Structure formats: C-alpha cells, structure tokens
Amino acid sequence: MSLRTSNISKLKEGVFDVLIVGGGINGAVAAASLAAKGAKVGLIDKGDFAGFTSSNSSNLAWGGIKYLESHEYLLVNKLCKSRNHLMSSYPSTVKEIRFLTCIQKGFRFPPLFIYMGTLLYWLFGRFFTQMPHYLAAAKIKQRENVIDVKNSSGGFEYSDAYLFDNDARFVFNFIRSSMNYGCIASNYISSQGGKYEGGVWTVQAKDEITEESFEIKTKAIINAAGPFVDQLNDMTKETTEHHHLFSKGVHLIVDQITDSQRVLAFFASDGRLFFVIPMGRKTCIGTTDTQVESPLSEVTEEDRNFILENVNQLLELPKPLTKDDIIAERCGVRPLAIKGRDGEANWVQLSRKHAIDTNPEKKYMSIFGGKLTDCINVGDEVAEIISSMGIELSDPNKKWYGEADDVIKEQFFHEAKSMDLDAMTWEKAAEPLSERLWRRYGANAIGLLEKIREDRDQARLLIENAEYIRCEIEYAAKHEMITKLEDFLRRRSKISLVVRREELLEAKGLQEACAILFGEQAQAKLEEYIQSTQPVY
Numbered sequence: 001m002s003l004r005t006s007n008i009s010k011l012k013e014g015v016f017d018v019l020i021v022g023g024g025i026n027g028a029v030a031a032a033s034l035a036a037k038g039a040k041v042g043l044i045d046k047g048d049f050a051g052f053t054s055s056n057s058s059n060l061a062w063g064g065i066k067y068l069e070s071h072e073y074l075l076v077n078k079l080c081k082s083r084n085h086l087m088s089s090y091p092s093t094v095k096e097i098r099f100l101t102c103i104q105k106g107f108r109f110p111p112l113f114i115y116m117g118t119l120l121y122w123l124f125g126r127f128f129t130q131m132p133h134y135l136a137a138a139k140i141k142q143r144e145n146v147i148d149v150k151n152s153s154g155g156f157e158y159s160d161a162y163l164f165d166n167d168a169r170f171v172f173n174f175i176r177s178s179m180n181y182g183c184i185a186s187n188y189i190s191s192q193g194g195k196y197e198g199g200v201w202t203v204q205a206k207d208e209i210t211e212e213s214f215e216i217k218t219k220a221i222i223n224a225a226g227p228f229v230d231q232l233n234d235m236t237k238e239t240t241e242h243h244h245l246f247s248k249g250v251h252l253i254v255d256q257i258t259d260s261q262r263v264l265a266f267f268a269s270d271g272r273l274f275f276v277i278p279m280g281r282k283t284c285i286g287t288t289d290t291q292v293e294s295p296l297s298e299v300t301e302e303d304r305n306f307i308l309e310n311v312n313q314l315l316e317l318p319k320p321l322t323k324d325d326i327i328a329e330r331c332g333v334r335p336l337a338i339k340g341r342d343g344e345a346n347w348v349q350l351s352r353k354h355a356i357d358t359n360p361e362k363k364y365m366s367i368f369g370g371k372l373t374d375c376i377n378v379g380d381e382v383a384e385i386i387s388s389m390g391i392e393l394s395d396p397n398k399k400w401y402g403e404a405d406d407v408i409k410e411q412f413f414h415e416a417k418s419m420d421l422d423a424m425t426w427e428k429a430a431e432p433l434s435e436r437l438w439r440r441y442g443a444n445a446i447g448l449l450e451k452i453r454e455d456r457d458q459a460r461l462l463i464e465n466a467e468y469i470r471c472e473i474e475y476a477a478k479h480e481m482i483t484k485l486e487d488f489l490r491r492r493s494k495i496s497l498v499v500r501r502e503e504l505l506e507a508k509g510l511q512e513a514c515a516i517l518f519g520e521q522a523q524a525k526l527e528e529y530i531q532s533t534q535p536v537y
C-alpha cells in the first residue's frame with residue numbers, strides 16, 4: 001500500500017484536533033508546528049504540496065528592502081529578523097547572497113540616496129550579513145562585466161538570502177517533518193466545504209485522482225489554501241476581516257548568463273524590481289508584477305516580451321535572448337492580504353505580510369498573504385492561536401523547525417568522506433553530491449549512504465543534467481507521495497526547470513525513473529505528464 005493510500009484511509013478515521021486545508025508554505029509550517037507540539041493533525045491539498053504559489057517564487061528569502069520606500073520600517077525589521085533566523089536554522093539551504101544593483105540615469109532616486117537605504121537595511125538586519133558597498137558605474141562593470149553600464153549613474157552591492165535548491169522542495173520538507181510527528185497528509189484531496197455541529201467540523205473531501213468522496217472530522221480547521229482562501233471561506237460560509245487581491249509574478253529560466261553567483265538587481269522599464277538570479281547552471285530572470293482577478297493565471301506573450309526586452313536592455317549579452325532560449329517558465333500569483341474588498345495590488349502599497357483571521361467560536365482560522373521569509377513566525381503564531389481555542393498541545397515548547405543537530409551532520413559527512421562519495425558520480429554538478437544530499441534530506445541522507453555503500457549503482461545519475469541519482473528517486477517513491485510525474489520533476493526536484501522538455505522526454509533514464517516511481521503505471525503516468533505539459537508558445 002502506498003503512503004498516500006494509507007494516509008487517505010487514516011483521514012477517514014476518528015476526529016482530528018486540526019485539519020489544515022492547503023499544503024503551501026503556510027499550511028506546511030502550520031502542520032509541522034502543530035504536529036511536533038502534540039496535536040493530532042490532518043492536512044489535505046487539492047493539488048500537489050507546494051503546487052501553486054509556493055513553487056513559483058523568486059527563491060529569495062529576503063528582508064523586504066523594497067518596503068523601505070513605503071516607510072514600513074516595522075515590517076522590514078520583522079522580516080530581517082525572520083530572514084536571519086531562517087538562515088541560522090537552515091544553513092545548508094538558506095544562504096547569504098550578494099545583490100548587485102545598477103541604477104539607470106533619470107531614476108526617481110539617485111544611487112547614493114538608495115545606498116543610504118541599504119545601510120539602514122543592514123542596520124535592521126542587525127549586521128548579520130556582509131556590509132553594503134557603493135559602486136560607481138565603472139566598478140559595477142568591473143565586478144559584473146555582463147551589465148550594460150552606459151546609462152548607469154552608479155549602484156551598490158548588499159546582501160540578502162536565497163534558497164540554494166527550489167522553493168517547493170523547501171516547503172515539502174515541512175510536510176515531511178509533520179508526517180514524522182504523526183500528521184496525516186495527502187495531496188490531491190480537495191475540500192468541498194463543511195459543517196460545524198456539536199463542537200466538531202465534518203468536512204466533505206474528494207479524492208481528485210479516484211473521484212471518491214468521503215468525510216473528515218476535526219475539532220478545528222485552518223484555511224491555508226493560499227490564493228484560494230476566499231473561495232474556501234465562501235464554501236464554509238465564513239466571514240473574514242481580510243480578503244485577497246492577486247499579483248501575478250512570472251520568471252523565465254534560461255541557460256546561465258553569468259557564473260558570478262550574484263543576484264543582479266535592476267528597476268525595470270516600468271519602475272518595478274527586476275532580478276537576474278543564479279539557479280545552479282541556469283539563470284532565472286523576472287519578475288513581473290501584474291494585478292489579476294483570478295489566481296488561475298498563465299504566462300502571456302506580453303509577460304515574456306516584458307522580461308526579454310528588459311534583460312536585453314540591461315545586460316550586454318553575446319546575442320539578445322529570445323523565446324527560443326527559454327528552458328522553462330514559472331508563473332504564480334502573490335496573494336496580497338487586504339482589509340475589506342477594495343484596494344489595488346500595487347507592489348509599493350501592498351506588502352506580502354500575512355494576516356490571520358479567526359472564529360474562536362467555531363475553531364476556524366484563515367491565513368492570508370505571507371511569504372517564505374516569515375514562515376517560522378507563522379508556524380509559531382498558528383500554534384499559539386490553536387492553543388487559545390482550547391486544542392491541547394501536549395508539548396507546546398517543542399522546537400519544530402531547523403536542520404538536524406551538528407552531531408548527526410558530522411556523522412553524515414564523515415561517512416560520506418570515508419566512502420569518497422563526491423567522486424562516485426560523473427556529473428558536472430553545481431556542488432558536491434554530499435552537500436546536495438544533506439541539504440535535501442537532512443538526517444535521512446544517512447540512509448541514502450547505506451544504499452550507496454551496498455550498491456554503487458545507487459549513486460548513478462539517471463537523467464543527464466538533472467542532478468538526481470537513483471537512490472534519491474527510490475527514496476522519493478517510498479517517502480515523498482509522488483502521485484504524478486510532475487510532482488517529482490517540478491516540485492520534489494527542479495528537473496523540469498533546468499532541463500528542456502524535449503531533452504527530458506528523450507532522456508533514457510526517464511523511463512527508468514518512471515518505473516521506480518510508479519511501477520506498472522509508469523507508461524500511463526509518463527503519457528499523462530506529456531499531455532499536461534504541452535508547451536503553449
């Protein structure tokens with residue numbers, strides 16, 4: 001019996017303390033926090049975990065420097081503190097990175113003035129990162145030759161943080177952690193609404209794969225459905241103080257533009273922030289910031305043209321980037337929390353700060369907005385609110401986040417070194433295999449070493465340029481609830497973001513990976529993936 005099948009059976013049994021609807025970053029940290037602290041937790045998502053906004057970010061964990069312009073100093077202070085805490089808690093995953101910002105002539109503020117803002121930002125960040133530096137145009141060119149400085153009036157370099165791997169993988173590790181503490185989680189299970197009677201919610205759930213309907217009983221509900229929070233509240237007839245507006249963000253993935261491992265930051269032609277972000281041996285460029293009415297948005301021709309035109313204007317490339325250079329696209333909507341139903345999704349006026357509305361009488365909670373940087377605070381806040389609603393947490397002070405302790409980490413790297421692990425693969429990876437395994441699996445990576453020690457073939461790369469070895473795919477098949485091929489290729493890994501679709505489908509190892517993941521259903525799952533990922537441009 002698969003992990004998903006087993007968990008669906010358990011969702012039908014008994015009464016949960018808390019049912020979380022939504023497996024994005026807010027739902028994932030809520031589950032990890034509550035399960036670790038002793039609550040009986042269930043979690044469902046109508047798609048895959050981190051399948052929407054949480055897998056389409058810029059992969060940055062930043063302190064919100066842009067909010068200085070709107071004078072949201074308390075928010076910047078809070079986000080910087082959260083960023084530092086995240087970096088300390090996940091040193092293998094959330095790492096400091098330098099941002100090199102180039103200011104064009106005629107911009108609304110002179111470079112020196114903005115540089116003063118970076119010093120203030122560094123102060124808010126409690127000097128946790130490297131000091132900012134002011135740069136003349138010539139110095140910018142010296143540090144990053146690819147930048148076109150002909151129209152530059154200067155710039156600066158400062159530090160923030162980013163996810164070395166992909167955002168969806170980071171989110172899923174919270175889901176995995178919650179399951180380690182007893183949370184019963186399943187993807188592709190939707191909520192069809194619920195009723196509250198006699199102190200218990202009865203939620204009508206539907207298996208989106210088999211179309212089976214069933215009931216889940218719970219004392220409390222956390223609506224963590226991301227951009228779909230309002231829709232779920234309408235189904236349960238919950239009235240809230242906050243609602244969502246949506247801003248669409250698009251990124252394009254191309255071959256590596258520069259190997260400097262800096263984020264190149266600009267203000268695009270419309271005055272909004274624009275990034276060129278390192279992504280291993282690829283580069284992620286964007287983002288757009290467009291108000292949309294629906295969370296179900298797609299990349300448009302206008303989006304692609306905007307990004308390509310700006311990157312070609314701001315950088316001196318061997319040849320201009322075109323649509324043919326696009327390897328993959330990321331498109332997500334930022335759910336922006338706002339009081340009432342009126343407002344504009346303006347990137348200056350509306351921040352990504354979260355808001356939590358509660359109905360203590362019915363033990364119902366809705367989480368609006370939020371961003372990855374602040375995720376630990378969200379998990380702690382949710383636990384406090386649930387406890388105040390009368391749900392007992394048997395271990396309220398339990399630490400629920402962070403990498404395994406140094407003793408386990410030292411044991412892993414000692415074993416990896418004794419095996420000469422980093423010499424076992426023939427790939428041209430962006431980092432040593434040992435570091436990659438630890439970052440992705442933490443203490444569970446020791447089990448992967450055992451498999452490799454027993455059979456060297458377990459360290460074999462299955463898909464060229466994918467940076468995933470055989471034992472990782474076997475681990476994913478058993479422990480990571482891979483229901484569709486895209487779950488693995490796009491979210492548990494970032495393979496489909498860094499390998500062109502046509503190259504991926506032609507890869508000899510893809511068939512073998514499908515067989516490991518799905519057994520007798522391998523061909524059907526592959527065909528499903530091919531049909532669902534047909535390019536639209």
